[in-house]
Amino acid sequence: MTALLKLERFSVRYGRLLAVNDVSLEARAGEVTTVIGPNGAGKTSLVNAIMGLIPFQGSLAFPALPEASRSIEARIRARISLVPETRDLFGPMSVLDNLKLGAFALRREAGFDMASRVAEVFALFPRLAERRDQRADTLSGGERQMLALGRALMLGPSFLMLDEPSLGLAPMIVAEMFRIIQRLKDDGVSILLIEQNARAALRISDRAYVLENGAVHLAGKAAEIAADPRVIDAYLGGSMAHADDGRQRLSGRR
Structure with a gap:
């Protein structure tokens, strides 16, 4: 599969705060790549920096769309699109x-x-x-x-980025939203999905990254990540709001 997005040693800072720390990530054409993690993990900072909305350090490349890395306008011309967490209507x-x-x-x-x-x-x-x-x-x-x-x-879009599309929605609407994402994937849309709903996100994804405290703790095929006991313990055994102890165990066993 052709790489649409490739990050290497990618970091985002807000003053002294390191929100995204030395992340390496790849998203491929025709796939859904998901980034899961708790609130404050750096997921929104990551995707906003990829879109060019905030500064970053490190390497960002769109190998199949080389002109896109120059500016926000160039990304739009290359048909790279972001649905922000805030929706911004x-x-x-x-x-x-x-x-x-x-x-x-x-x-x-x-x-x-x-x-x-x-x-x-x-x-x-x-x-x-x-x-x-x-x-x-x-x-x-x-x-x-x-x-x-x-x-x-x-x-x-040639590459669609979704930041927390299920945030704040009723369960029935969440299920509908993920059905639509699955349909877009089936239609050949390449997607980077930023999501707290780990179970639903991993179910429709090809590759996955677990982001905690701004850093990648696990990466691999989505099915393998979903079967990892550490991920099950931290994210899939219960709601995200009650997974603090599991996340600490995941962080302690990198």
Whole structure:
């Protein structure tokens, strides 16, 4: 598989705070690569730095898209898209107008058809079609996440990064969100998934990394990570909120 993203000795600092510490990571074309870990592990800092939103040290490369590493604008032109944890919708604007903004960078491309792209997103998210003229800030949490993901898909991404797509959602909506991610994977979308819901994330992923205190503690095939007793103990035996003791054991047995 072709590497779409490759990080080596990748670090992110906020003043004296080292949020991401010497991480090496690879995401491949046609796969879902997941990064799991507790709150404060550095997952959001990692993905924001990959997108170019915050400074970093170390090596970042998009081997199949070499121009993309130059700037945020270059990443967008290369159709690299991020759905942030905060979703960052334009609240006073309608669902339809939020979606159209997702394809803003493509507006001058020959053959680009905005109506067809919107129709594809509405087919994936029928609930958004029902609310096409509704203000984004009146949507439910699940609908807002659908809109954030739909807006990213308007770009027709070659590489899609999702930061905590299940955060704050009801279990039924979480299950729907992971079904959609699985469908995107089946359609050939390459995905970097940042997620606290380890069980669901590992189930649909090809490769996985466990990030704790800014550093990679485990890496490998998702199925192998899911079967690792340390991961089962720390993340899969119960809820994330009650896994502190397990995480300490995982950190102590690197």
